[in-house]
Amino acid sequence: MIDLAPYVIALPLAGALLLLIFGKRIGEAAGIVASAAIGVPFLLALAMLVDLLGLHAEERSVIVTTFEWIEVGDFEAAARLLVDPLSIVMVLVVTGVGTLIHIYSIGYMHGEARYARFFSYMNLFAASMLLLVLADNLLLLYVGWEGVGLCSYLLIGFWFERPAAANAAKKAFIVNRVGDFSFLIGIFVLSASAGSLAVGQVNAEAGGMAAGVATAAALLLFGGATGKSAQIPLYVWLPDAMEGPTPVSALIHAATMVTAGVYMIARFSPVFEASGGPALLVVAWIGALTALWAGLLATAEYDIKRVLAYSTVSQLGYMFLALGVGAYSVAIFHLVTHAFFKALMFLGAGSVMHSLKGETDMRRMGGLRKAMPVTGWTFMMGWLAISGIIPFSGFFSKDAILASAWHEGQFLLWLIGAVTAALTAFYMSRLYFRVFEGKLVTPGNLHVHDAPPSMAAALLPLGALAVIGGAINLPGALTLEVFLEPAVGHSEVPGGIVPWILGAIALVAGVAGIAAARFLYALPSGQKPLETLHERFSPLVNATQHKFYVDELYGRAIVLPGKALASFCANFLDARIVDGAVNGVAWLVGQSSWALRRVQTGYIRNYALTFLFGVVVAFSLLAFRGVL
Amino acid sequence: MSVAPGYYLALAGLMFSVGVVGALTRRNAIVIFMFIELMLNAINLIFVTFSRMWGHVDGQILVFFVLVVAAAEVVVGLAIILVISRRRGTANVDDVSLLKW
Amino acid sequence: MNLEYFVFGVMFVMALGASLAMLFARNAVHAALFLVVTQVALALGFLLQGAFFVAAVQIILYAGAIMVLFLFVIMLLGVDTREALIDPLPGQRPLAIGLGGLLAAEILWVAVRGVELAAGGEDQATALTELNQNPGNVKALAAELFSRYLLPFEATSVLLVVAIVGVMVLARRIGRVPNTGTGAESASGSDKEGAAA
Numbered sequence: 001m002i003d004l005a006p007y008v009i010a011l012p013l014a015g016a017l018l019l020l021i022f023g024k025r026i027g028e029a030a031g032i033v034a035s036a037a038i039g040v041p042f043l044l045a046l047a048m049l050v051d052l053l054g055l056h057a058e059e060r061s062v063i064v065t066t067f068e069w070i071e072v073g074d075f076e077a078a079a080r081l082l083v084d085p086l087s088i089v090m091v092l093v094v095t096g097v098g099t100l101i102h103i104y105s106i107g108y109m110h111g112e113a114r115y116a117r118f119f120s121y122m123n124l125f126a127a128s129m130l131l132l133v134l135a136d137n138l139l140l141l142y143v144g145w146e147g148v149g150l151c152s153y154l155l156i157g158f159w160f161e162r163p164a165a166a167n168a169a170k171k172a173f174i175v176n177r178v179g180d181f182s183f184l185i186g187i188f189v190l191s192a193s194a195g196s197l198a199v200g201q202v203n204a205e206a207g208g209m210a211a212g213v214a215t216a217a218a219l220l221l222f223g224g225a226t227g228k229s230a231q232i233p234l235y236v237w238l239p240d241a242m243e244g245p246t247p248v249s250a251l252i253h254a255a256t257m258v259t260a261g262v263y264m265i266a267r268f269s270p271v272f273e274a275s276g277g278p279a280l281l282v283v284a285w286i287g288a289l290t291a292l293w294a295g296l297l298a299t300a301e302y303d304i305k306r307v308l309a310y311s312t313v314s315q316l317g318y319m320f321l322a323l324g325v326g327a328y329s330v331a332i333f334h335l336v337t338h339a340f341f342k343a344l345m346f347l348g349a350g351s352v353m354h355s356l357k358g359e360t361d362m363r364r365m366g367g368l369r370k371a372m373p374v375t376g377w378t379f380m381m382g383w384l385a386i387s388g389i390i391p392f393s394g395f396f397s398k399d400a401i402l403a404s405a406w407h408e409g410q411f412l413l414w415l416i417g418a419v420t421a422a423l424t425a426f427y428m429s430r431l432y433f434r435v436f437e438g439k440l441v442t443p444g445n446l447h448v449h450d451a452p453p454s455m456a457a458a459l460l461p462l463g464a465l466a467v468i469g470g471a472i473n474l475p476g477a478l479t480l481e482v483f484l485e486p487a488v489g490h491s492e493v494p495g496g497i498v499p500w501i502l503g504a505i506a507l508v509a510g511v512a513g514i515a516a517a518r519f520l521y522a523l524p525s526g527q528k529p530l531e532t533l534h535e536r537f538s539p540l541v542n543a544t545q546h547k548f549y550v551d552e553l554y555g556r557a558i559v560l561p562g563k564a565l566a567s568f569c570a571n572f573l574d575a576r577i578v579d580g581a582v583n584g585v586a587w588l589v590g591q592s593s594w595a596l597r598r599v600q601t602g603y604i605r606n607y608a609l610t611f612l613f614g615v616v617v618a619f620s621l622l623a624f625r626g627v628l
Numbered sequence: 629m630s631v632a633p634g635y636y637l638a639l640a641g642l643m644f645s646v647g648v649v650g651a652l653t654r655r656n657a658i659v660i661f662m663f664i665e666l667m668l669n670a671i672n673l674i675f676v677t678f679s680r681m682w683g684h685v686d687g688q689i690l691v692f693f694v695l696v697v698a699a700a701e702v703v704v705g706l707a708i709i710l711v712i713s714r715r716r717g718t719a720n721v722d723d724v725s726l727l728k729w
Numbered sequence: 730m731n732l733e734y735f736v737f738g739v740m741f742v743m744a745l746g747a748s749l750a751m752l753f754a755r756n757a758v759h760a761a762l763f764l765v766v767t768q769v770a771l772a773l774g775f776l777l778q779g780a781f782f783v784a785a786v787q788i789i790l791y792a793g794a795i796m797v798l799f800l801f802v803i804m805l806l807g808v809d810t811r812e813a814l815i816d817p818l819p820g821q822r823p824l825a826i827g828l829g830g831l832l833a834a835e836i837l838w839v840a841v842r843g844v845e846l847a848a849g850g851e852d853q854a855t856a857l858t859e860l861n862q863n864p865g866n867v868k869a870l871a872a873e874l875f876s877r878y879l880l881p882f883e884a885t886s887v888l889l890v891v892a893i894v895g896v897m898v899l900a901r902r903i904g905r906v907p908n909t910g911t912g913a914e915s916a917s918g919s920d921k922e923g924a925a926a
Binding site: 630631634635636637638639640641642643644645646647648649650652653655656658659661662663665666669672673676677679680683684685686688689691692693695696697698699700701702703704706707708709710711713719722 | 737748749757764774775777778779783786790794798803806818821822826830832841857870873888889892895
């Protein structure tokens with residue numbers, strides 16, 4: 001079964017091509033075709049998992065060669081796929097959550113003009129993401145990396161008639177490009193020092209690399225991860241990416257593409273380890289700070305999708321924090337649970353938008369749980385999970401991260417993580433209370449209906465997974481960590497009473513956040529403590545509502561100089577110098593032709609004179625050959 | 629002691645040059661033609677001199693051919709000049725300057 | 730004093746003098762007549778070198794037929810106007826004279842120097858004289874002409890025929906009929922194209 005790994009990538013790719021070419025003719029069935037193109041790989045992945053479990057733990061690293069791709073002199077890059085615990089977990093997440101989201105989209109995108117095109121792009125994305133996680137080779141991984149970037153652009157800008165969407169797509173692509181550039185340089189460094197780009201070889205050679213080289217490579221790779229996984233300083237594209245259709249936000253910007261950076265660092269953990277301390281420390285600190293920063297920004301957003309977007313950035317920060325303290329499998333654990341509850345919440349938000357005719361401002365909604373039970377109750381599951389309430393999945397994964405940070409002696413990072421946990425619970429509860437609880441409020445007093453069956457078919461399984469998903473790595477059994485050991489190395493399990501205390505603290509933080517939100521937003525007595533808060537801290541509130549002016553800063557510091565440079569190149573270098581040179585040559589030709597054309601006097605006698613001149617020259621050449 | 633052939637060649641050369649200068653300097657088409665005939669005559673002299681130098685009659689045969697071709701050429705050329713100057717009313721070669729830039 | 734040298738001298742002066750006179754003649758008919766004188770002088774030169782037949786042909790053909798043709802055409806066109814002295818094209822005259830002089834100098838240089846290097850003078854000249862006696866100039870020419878040079882001979886006869894036909898087509902005169910004439914009279918309508926050629 002494992003040999004069929006190429007089909008995991010080939011099926012969605014085929015689906016994408018099929019829908020691209022025959023989309024108009026397939027019509028309504030496009031959604032089913034696309035879902036099948038991802039559903040079958042999911043089943044295939046399950047079979048591959050079974051096969052993998054049948055092998056001994058040390059042997060669980062199978063390489064499937066498809067074809068020889070590049071062979072130039074000493075450099076070789078083969079199209080090989082690596083099937084091991086880490087990649088199979090990622091494949092399962094991508095195909096599993098992906099299938100549910102595709103099914104959801106059948107209902108959500110119904111009636112859309114470019115229906116088949118949407119599913120084609122989604123399938124293409126899935127194929128690229130699967131290529132990314134299955135690649136055995138950094139170059140092949142980069143192909144998938146770029147592919148998901150492209151699909152992200154296509155899907156964010158799906159409704160390209162809207163300028164906001166087109167701009168958001170451009171922003172996403174360009175910001176990602178900066179990260180990709182860093183990633184590419186990192187690949188060059190690794191290729192030069194490891195002599196090859198194959199995963200196994202790079203990781204094996206990592207130990208022998210000089211600390212400086214490893215650090216450089218690791219930081220460059222992390223640069224790419226900050227772009228794709230929206231960390232400081234390249235997170236600015238993710239909130240704007242919410243202009244795309246909600247299933248896109250759920251799949252790409254919650255569950256899969258943004259996790260590519262996390263996967264990449266976990267995959268190449270030996271390189272990061274080899275750098276000694278600095279690289280991993282940078283990763284951990286940026287992760288923690290991003291988590292805190294994004295959490296703050298989320299508290300001021302009124303657009304429900306943007307709250308979820310910042311929440312994603314924040315949770316990704318947690319994952320990087322885990323990676324930074326060496327707890328790679330814990331980061332993957334959080335990746336999986338986050339995929340469950342974040343995708344769930346995005347789909348829930350999509351359901352709300354679907355029935356409220358596209359409304360996203362939480363100030364114009366209220367009390368929707370009674371009117372939309374399926375959506376409301378599943379969203380509640382996601383909310384509780386992300387807030388880290390026991391026994392939901394988010395509690396276990398977030399707690400594991402904080403415990404690992406404490407265990408590695410990074411107390412400051414632990415503190416930031418704990419504060420952010422409270423903050424996370426706070427803003428998510430704010431969202432939940434304002435949208436789903438209290439009095440029923442709808443824009444224009446619309447009659448709301450719950451999610452249609454195709455959409456509910458995705459919400460319910462995800463809701464269940466958000467609840468029980470923690471089971472894959474319960475403390476004690478630690479199934480996932482053990483499973484991932486051959487791929488990412490051993491992580492110590494802290495023993496004793498400390499983990500329990502830390503868990504309790506995390507739980508308390510979550511509850512505190514919820515309580516604060518309830519106090520500010522959902523007090524049944526009708527008090528309005530929120531206004532007093534806003535008055536007291538108005539400058540801070542203002543700054544937060546303006547996203548701390550980060551976009552404006554980037555605009556001034558980077559975009560404006562860039563535009564100036566482009567203008568200089570276009571108007572001066574190109575128009576004056578290059579065009580000038582070309583036009584100058586033409587002018588020269590024209591001038592010389594004007595001068596030379598006077599030879600054509602039209603008088604035969606002048607021409608005869610020219611003959612005579614030629615005759616004299618020829619004659620002298622012949623006559624004086626011997627003399628001269 | 630007969631006259632050295634070099635003198636004949638010298639004479640022919642001078643005549644040829646006179647013909648060249650005349651062809652380039654005069655403006656009447658027919659007169660230009662006559663100077664061309666002068667050049668051909670000089671060539672004839674050269675051929676005959678060569679025939680004498682080499683001791684066989686090939687040079688003289690070539691003179692024949694030059695003569696015949698000159699005749700044909702004169703005929704056709706004069707016909708053309710005739711037609712052109714009837715059309716334009718002038719035999720001045722400088723008036724036929726359509727190829728001017 | 731050798732008679733041959735004397736005759737050569739006369740011939741030299743006649744030929745060169747007539748050519749130069751031709752150069753300065755302002756009237757076309759004068760120029761034609763000077764050319765005739767040149768050709769007669771050249772015939773004398775041919776005689777001196779033992780080319781008897783060619784000398785005769787030169788007088789009969791060149792001076793007698795071709796030059797007459799020239800004179801006929803001059804008469805037809807009525808070119809008796811005097812050419813202006815000043816050359817309208819700038820630089821043409823000085824350049825022509827200069828280059829022509831240069832050419833003359835070069836030819837002279839070659840002629841005087843090169844001839845000595847050619848095959849020896851006297852022996853070959855006597856060979857020609859012997860041929861003239863036996864089998865005779867005309868017979869010798871004929872023997873060569875109709876054996877080795879038969880192809881060029883035939884080719885030149887074709888050339889003459891072509892020239893004749895071409896001239897007849899070129900110079901046909903219409904009976905001054907306007908262009909929009911009836912079919913029969915504009916049978917030579919194509920002559921307009923011939924005239925425009």
